[in-house]
Amino acid sequence: MKYARVACLGAIHEAVQAGNKLKLSSGRLVDENEVVWLPPIEAGTIFALGLNYADHASEISFQAPEEPLVFLKGPNTLIGHNGETRRPVDVEMMHYECELAVVIGRTARNVKQNDAYEYISGYTIANDYAIRDYLENYYRPNLAVKNRDTLTPIGPWFVEKEDIPDPMNLKLFTYVNGELKQEGSTKDMVFDIAYLIEYLSSFMTLYENDIILTGTPKGTVNVNEGDEVVVEIEGIGSLRNRIVSDKVFSR
Template identity: 55%
Template sequence: MKRARIAHRGRDLWVTVSDDGQRLTLPDGTSLPAQGAHWLPPVQPGAAAYALGLNYADHNKELGFAPKLATPLIFMKGGNCFVGHDGDTPRPADGNQMHPECELVAVIGTPARKVRSEDALDHVLGYTIANDYAIREYLENYYRPNARVKNRDATTPIGPWIVDAADVPDPQALAMSTKVNGVRVQAGSTADMILSVADLIAYLSDITTLMPGDLILTGTPHGVHFCAAGDTVTSEIEKIGRLTNHLVTA
């Protein structure tokens, strides 16, 4: 099953999505076409968002870093950085090195504290897609993401929906890609993560209690392509769906 969050007649609603992604069912049973919906980020208010940097060896090599870090590079993201499917992301006038980053996102379903990797996926509600744009000019020491890079308003498209974990039996076997104006600029597989989804949940839960609705953005594979205002960017992950975003002048 797929769950999405939309704005409808002045209300913020969680809805279910048909298998083909074409219809939405509201809580009262009303069915609406998905086309033309006002998609919101499928994020629970107050949820924590943890993000991974340099979690794919091929991307690390592309950027000139060692394939693996001694400890995971984890940073937090604020709620205002998220924008829903088919939304607009402002590209700063001086952001000439702004590029998309397709990422698998794990959504926590039950509290997790000090869980083992082999049990970690039992705590996952489902999965969604993020495009966690980076702006290279704003990096303070290139690979340590600061607020200007990763917490700007509406610079992390997420969605369109959350796919139940039961429908994604192996999160480490998903093809992923990014297209800019229909041209593929990024491709990879979640099989190439340095730390798997389960490993990340185990690592984070040893530090803090993960709560229902919390998000874990798991990193991005090889492929750096600088975008311009007016570009349409689509991030796709096998079994999850396609997330579209439009870059506009800030």
């Protein structure tokens, strides 16, 4: 089952996929183009992994880390499917990052890898844009690289873990203006999902609706104003958004 959160008819609704329509919690059916898509999860703490695919690390001339490179993101960064992401006018390099997003389902502390999946409620897709101009270095990311408003589209669907039997073997794709630019597989993560949950929960408590963004494979390229970017993960869906400039925000 695929779940979403949408705004329509003057309210926010929980919804499920019903063929090519959405079925609201009230039972009403609406077309997908009648709604504003919201992030499917009201996120708690958002953990983001850097350099968690060896091919992406080599693509930007770095070795994969020996310990997870993790930083935090604020909920201000999240926007829904079909949203607009702002590209500051003075930057030269901004690129997408197609990522599997793991949603924690219950309080987790000192979890062992063998038990990690018991603490997952499901999965969604994130496009965690990075603005490289603001990067101090790859091991101490600047807040401005990853925490700007609108920088992380997420969704459109939340998929329960039971519907994704092997999250460590999913294909990932990114299309820019309809052209395939990025392709990879979650099997190529440096640190897999179970390891990440054990690692994070060893020194801090994880809570329901915390989200782990698990990194991106190689194939990241610069995007510009007007570009349409679609990130896709096998079994979960496709997440679309558009790049807009400062002038849209009256800057």
